[in-house]
Amino acid sequence: MKQLLILHGDTDKAGINHEFAKAYRQGAEEAGAMVKELYIMDLKFNSNKQFSNQITPLEPDLQSALEKVRWATHLVLFCTVNHDSIPAKLSGFFDRLFLPPQGVVAGHFTGPGWYPGKSARIVSVLDEESWGEWQLTKQPTYHSIKRNVMERCRIMPVRTCTIGYVHSPENDYAKKWIGKMHAFGQKFM
Numbered sequence: 001m002k003q004l005l006i007l008h009g010d011t012d013k014a015g016i017n018h019e020f021a022k023a024y025r026q027g028a029e030e031a032g033a034m035v036k037e038l039y040i041m042d043l044k045f046n047s048n049k050q051f052s053n054q055i056t057p058l059e060p061d062l063q064s065a066l067e068k069v070r071w072a073t074h075l076v077l078f079c080t081v082n083h084d085s086i087p088a089k090l091s092g093f094f095d096r097l098f099l100p101p102q103g104v105v106a107g108h109f110t111g112p113g114w115y116p117g118k119s120a121r122i123v124s125v126l127d128e129e130s131w132g133e134w135q136l137t138k139q140p141t142y143h144s145i146k147r148n149v150m151e152r153c154r155i156m157p158v159r160t161c162t163i164g165y166v167h168s169p170e171n172d173y174a175k176k177w178i179g180k181m182h183a184f185g186q187k188f189m
Contacts, residue, residue, distance in 0.1 A: 002033040002188055005072035009079030009090040010125075011041045017078040017125055019169045020181045024076055024123075027185025036068055040093050047092020062097055069097065074188060075120040075155065077145070082127045086145070094149045116154035121161070121184065122146060128165040135164075 006025060010017040025035050043061040058066060069075065079086055098115075122142045146158045161184075166174045 003073045004028050004033045004035045005075050006037045007077040008039045016166045021078045023178045023181040024185040027182040031186045047089050077122045081124050098149045098153050118155045120150050120155050120158045123161045125163045131165040
């Protein structure tokens with residue numbers, strides 16, 4: 001059975017990302033997936049890396065998050081990009097939980113940061129300023145998450161979606177994307 005972990009990287013639990021995640025979850029459950037959710041902004045942890053990237057003991061909330069990440073076969077991150085950057089706490093979450101392995105013993109690594117056999121999707125909703133920049137450069141912020149975090153940790157493939165500035169879940173543009181999220185959830189990679 002497929003196991004899906006939805007990572008909420010947005011501070012607004014009632015915003016458009018929540019609607020997108022809800023549609024993705026419904027599609028995945030219709031396809032027979034087991035689904036868990038993780039609200040990253042609710043976790044209590046030190047978001048700063050310590051001791052020059054050495055792996056430090058994880059706080060209880062990060063330990064619980066690590067168990068969920070290991071449980072999942074597919075990760076979906078929903079995040080908002082404001083002023084061309086992701087929230088600092090989300091960046092700290094990746095810095096702490098998705099560090100590349102510092103040491104592999106006999107070909108095995110059991111610490112955080114080594115997740116082969118998993119796939120992922122990143123859904124980023126851009127604010128108006130970031131949307132305008134993306135239209136000019138086609139360089140979304142999530143490439144650093146895709147390449148430097150997930151693919152470095154052997155999560156492949158990593159699919160991405162960039163959604164332009166959405167004012168309300170009630171407009172046609174948002175409804176189109178809510179339908180796409182439901183379809184993505186049904187396909188589940």
